[in-house]
Amino acid sequence: MIKHRETKTLNEFRSCDRHYDLFICSASFEDRCLAVASSIDLRMIETAVVCRYSGYAELSEDNNTKLLETLAEKAKGISFDKDAPLSIYDTLYDAISECQPKSVIIDISTFTRETILIILMLFKQEAFKDIEVTLCYVPADRYSDCNGENNTNDIWLSKGVNAIRTILGYAGSYTSLKKTLLIVLVGFEKERAEFLINSFEADKLYLGCVPPKESHNEELSRINKANFDRLVSLVGECNVFEFSCRYLQQTHDSLREIIEANKEDYNIIISPMNNKLSTLAVANVAFEYPDVQVCYASTNQYNTEAYSSPADKVILFDFNNR
Amino acid sequence: MEIKSNNPFEIKTPETNSAEDILELFVDVFPDFWQVKETGHTFLNGPRGSGKSMMFRYMMPDCQMLKTGSKACDLDYFAVYVGIKQTNINNTDLERLSNHATLIINEHLLSTFVIANVLGSIRQTFNDDLNDYTEEIRRFYRDTFVEVVVQSGYEGGIEKDCDGCEGNNLFLRMINVVESMEKECKKYCNRLALNRDLATPYTGALTDFVDFVSPIITGLKQISLFPQGKPFYILIDDAGYLNLAQTKVLNTWVSYRSTKDICLKISAQLDYKTHLTANDKRIEAPHDYSEINISTVYSSKTSDYNDRIKEIVRKRLEKYLNLKIEPEMFFPQDEEQEAAINAIAKKLAEDNYDPERPYASGDAARRYARPDFIKDLQKNHKSGATYSYAGFDQLVAISSGIIRYFLAPAQEMFSVMVAKNPNTEIREITPGVQDEVIKRYSDNFLQGQFDVIRKDQGVKNFTLEKADKLYNLVDSLGELFHVILVSNASERRVFSVALTDSPDEELYEILDKCEHYGYIHKRTIGNKEGTGRNRMYVLSRVLSPHFKLDPMSFAGYKFMDSATLKIALTSKKKFLQAMSKGIAQDTPAQPTLFDNPDFESND
C-alpha cells in the first residue's frame, strides 16, 4: 500500500538527511522533471537512473542533459518506448537489478501514469519486495500555452488516443457471467476520456470529478469542471462520483465504495486520467482488489509547447511493497 | 448520482437493448449485406458506428424468434454473440509470450473465451427455458463436455455427476468450468509477464478448436432446442481487438471450413491485424470467406444509405418522442441560405443557357451555385456570416456512410435544444443549433485526436513526430480542397487525390493511419492512360465543416505524384504552393464521366 508520509517545500527537501541507494527519475520536455533532482543532495543517494522516452528523445534532450549533469557520476541513463510496456518493465528491472539497492526514491512527477503503475508492480516482485520504496511527486502549479499566455480555455496537454491497453500486471479478471463497469477518473483530457468511454461501451459507467476543495488550485479546478460537464453531456447515462487530487485515502475510499457495490455483478475496469496522486490511489485499489483491471489510453500527441510550472512542494509517499 | 438520458439519438450499445427495442429500431440493411445471413464464414468490416453490432444483435435468436413468430428450433441458423471488448481477452501480460508457446496459449484463451460466451449467450437467451431440455443437456454434459474437458488436461476437478442439476444450472456449471480453465492460464501469463522466467512451466489445461470448440458446438447442436441440421453462427464482434496470435488462430479456424456446423461471422473496424493463419497460409475471399466493407457499400452511387438513415431517424423520433414527422422537418435547412443558393443557381442557369447543349445550364447551376455562395461568403467575411451546414441532407452527407457520425452529433444537438428550451417539447433542431454542433463535431473529429503543436515549424530544427505529420497531411488536403472550391476552376467539387505512383513506406504508413482514424478512405480508379489503376484517397465528409467544404456534391479528384503529397507531411504552406499552379490554370482537376451529385468516385 502507498501512504502519504509528508509534504515538504523544495528547500526543506534539500535539507533532508535521509539516504537512498537509488534515485529514479524521468527526463521530460516538462521542466518539472528537474525540480527534485535539482533539490536532492547528492550525498543522499548512491546511484541514479535517469529514464527517457525514446519517442520524445529530441524534445527531452535538454532536460536529460541537465539531469545527467546535475546527478554527475552517480547517474546512468536508460530509455524506452512509451508504447512498449514490456520494454519499460524489462529495462527498469535490469537497471534496478544491476544496482541492487536496499532503498529507492522515485520521482514520479513526469513519468506517464502507465509507467508509474508498472514501476509499482515491479517493486512487488519477489526480487525487489524487500527494497524500501519512497515515491515523491511535484504537482504542477499552472499551465500556459506556447504563446506564454494563460488562456486556459484553450489549454490542452495531450491529444487523441493511439491505443488502449491494460497496464502490465493489472489485467484483473474477466468473466462472461458479469457485465462491464468502467470507472474513469476524469482530468484535463476530455477527448481522451470520451474516446476511451466510447471504445469500452461499458454496461455501467462511473465518471469521477474533483471538487474544488480537492484540487491543487482553483484554476486547474475550473478547467477540470468545465471538461467534466462537457463530457457528461456527451456520454449520456452515467454515474458521477467525487475523488481527490490531494489525498490518497479519499480517492481510495470513493473507489472502494463503487467496487464493493458492484463487484458481484460487474467486471470492473478503472482508467486513471487525472493527476499522478490519484493514480497512486488507483494502484492501492488494484492491490486491494486484484480482480479489478486498470487500463491506459496511450496518447497520440503531447503538447510539448505548453509548459507547466512546478509547485514549490514535494509530496512524499511510502510504498509498502510486501 | 445517476444521470439518465431521454435523448432519441442516444447511442446505446445494441447488446443492452431488448429484442423488442431492437425490432422497433432496426432498419433492414441485409439487402445491402446479404452475405452476413448466408451460410459460410464472413468478415464484416466497417468503422465504429457503421451498424455492425446492430446487425449482429438483430440476428440473435430472441430477435429472430420475435420477428418470425417461430421457435428457436425452426430458425434458419442459431446465432450466439461473442463480443470482444478492448481488454477482455487481449491484455498486455500476453506480450511476454512472443517467444513462448504464443499460438498454443492464445488458442487456448480464445477457445475458452468463445465457448464461455457461447454458453453464456445461450443461457442469457433461454434462461429457465433450458430446464425443458434438461435430459438432453445432461447427456451432452456427460458424453461430450466432460470428455473434452478431461482430454484438455484440466485438473481443477469436474463433477461428472449431473443428475440433480437442471438445464439452466448445468449451463452455469459449464461456464464456470470453462472460465476456470481460462483464468488459470491468464494467471500463468500474469506470473510469466512479471517474473520474466519463460521456463516457468504451465501445467494447466490447453484447448483448441479441433478438440474443444468444434466438439462442444457440434454436441450442443444435437439438443433439440436448436435448429437441427443448421449451423451455429458465432458472431465475433470487434475482432480487431484480438492480438496478432489470436487473430492468426481465428483465421486458422476460418480455414477449417467447418461451415456445416459452425459459421464464423467476424466484424472488425478496419483494424484486423492479418489474414495469415497459424500455419502461415493466407485465408482468401471468396473461397475461405465472404467479405463486406460497409464504407464501400454505403459510399457508392447507388447506395441506399440515405434511405436507411431516414428510416432510422423516423423510427427513433416515433419511439422516443412520439413524433411522426419526416426527418427533413426535424432537421430543417437554413432557408435563407438555400434561397440565396437557389438564386445563384437560377442566374447561373440563365447565363449558361445553350440551346445546343441543353444540359449545360443545369450542370453549371449544380456545379457552381453552392461553391459560389461559399466563395461570396468568404469575400464578405467581415459580415460574420458563415456557411450553414444545417439540413437533414447535409447532415447525412457529412456522416459519410457511417450511422454513428449522424447519430452522435444529433444526440448533442438534441441536448443543446433541451438545455436552451427547458420544459418544452422539442419538435425540431433549429438550423443554428445544427450548424453550431456539427461544426464543433467536425472540428473535434480531427482536433480531438491531433492538433498542431508548433505554430511555426520552420523555426526549430527538429524531427516531426508521426502524429504531427498526420495532422499536417489532413490539414493540407482539407485546405487544398477548400482553395479549389473557392477558385475559378471548372471543377471545384474536389474531395480526393489520386496518386500516380506508389507512396513510400512513411507516406503509406501515415495514409494508413489516416484511414484508421476515419479521415480518409482508400479507393482505386482507372488511370488516365487506361493502363491500370491508381490509388485514390478520399477525404471524409465529416471534415467538410472544419475545412469549409461543400459536403453535398463532390466528384472530382486531383492527380498528383506521391512526392508532392509527401510535402504535405511537413509543410502545408509548401504543399499548397506546389499545388497552386494547377488550380490557377484550371487544368488538373478531373471532371467525372457521370456528373451526378451523389456520385463520389469514378470506380
Added chain:
Amino acid sequence: MTLEDYFYSFEDKLDYFPGRHNYVSAYKTFKDFMDREVHKETKAMTLVIDEGDIYLNDHSADHIRMVIEKVSRILWHEDEQILDLNPLECFILLSAIQIHDAGHVIGGREHHEYNAKEFLKRYDSYVVGSPEKKIIYEVARAHSGKDDPIGKLPQSEDISNFRVRMRLLAALLRLGDEMADEASRASAFLFEQNKIVKGSRLFHAFSMSLNSFLPHVDTQEIGMRFNLNKSRCSEVFKKPTKDGGEVDTYLLDEIYERTFKTFRECLYYNRFVSDKLRFNSVSVTIEFYDDDNFIPFFDTIGYRLQEKGYPRLKEENVYALCGKDLEKDGAKLDGEFVKNNMRADGNQEQ
C-alpha cells in the same frame, strides 16, 4: 549414432534446454515407463482379437526402436551430427515416436492417435509443461491420416525462446513410421503356422517379404528390397476392403500398391523439409527365391518411382481440383453460368 544416442549426449548440457531442466532424464524415465507398461501391452492388445478379424502388425517397443532407427538414418550424415534438430526438438520427436501408436492400448486402431494424450501425463509437469505436451501430441497425431494433418500444424512454435519446428518433426515421424515396416515387424512364426487370421495375412506377408527399407541420404532415394518365396508368390490373399468385404490379391500386386503409397508419402514428406532432407525417388527391387536354396525362380523386378515429365494431376481440370470453390447451386461457375446469372443491381456485388 541414433537420434536417441545423440539426444542422450546432452544430458549434462542443460543450457540447451528451457529452464535448464533435465529433459534427457525426463525422457529416459518416460521411455522406461512406456517400454515396461505400455509397449508390451500394445503388442499384447494387438494379439487380442477384438478388432474383428484384423490382427495388427507389431506396434511394440521393437517398432518404436525401428522408427527411431529410420529417423536417425534420415537425419544422420557421415561426420556430422544429427542434422538440423536442436536438443529440444529431439526430445519432442522422440516423445512423439514413443506415443504415436500407444493409443492402441486404450482405443484400438480407430483414432488411436487421439488417445495418446493419456501417456503424456506421466511427464513431470514441472519439467515438461502443458505446451510441450501439446506439441508432442500434435506431432504424434499427424503421423497418420490423409486430410493433410501436417499442413494444418503451425510451422513452428517457441518454448521459452527455443524453437520447435512442428511440421518438420511430424514429417520425420511420419516417414520414419512408414519405413519401419520390415520383416521383423511381422509374426513369422504365427504366419507359417497359419495362425494369422486370413484378413491380416496379406499385411504380414508384405512385412515378411520386405527385407530392407532404407533411406539413402547421399542419393536422396529410398530403397526397398523384397524377396518373395514361391508360396507367398502363389497364394491368393484375402484383402479386406473399406466396405467390409474382401478382394483376392496377390502379394506382388500388394507390393506395387504399397510402394506407390510409400512414394506418395515421400512426396508429402518433401513438402515440409529442407532440400537436403528430401527424397526424390523410391527404388524397388523384388527378388524371387526360396529361403532354403536361394535359386531365383523368377527374374528380379526392379523399378524406380519418381516424378517425371510434365506434372500430372489426378484431376483433369480446375473444376475437379477446386471442387466447391467453383460451384454454385450444383452448377459449375463457368462463363455461361455467370452470364445467365448476373444481378440487375451491380452494387450488390462485392
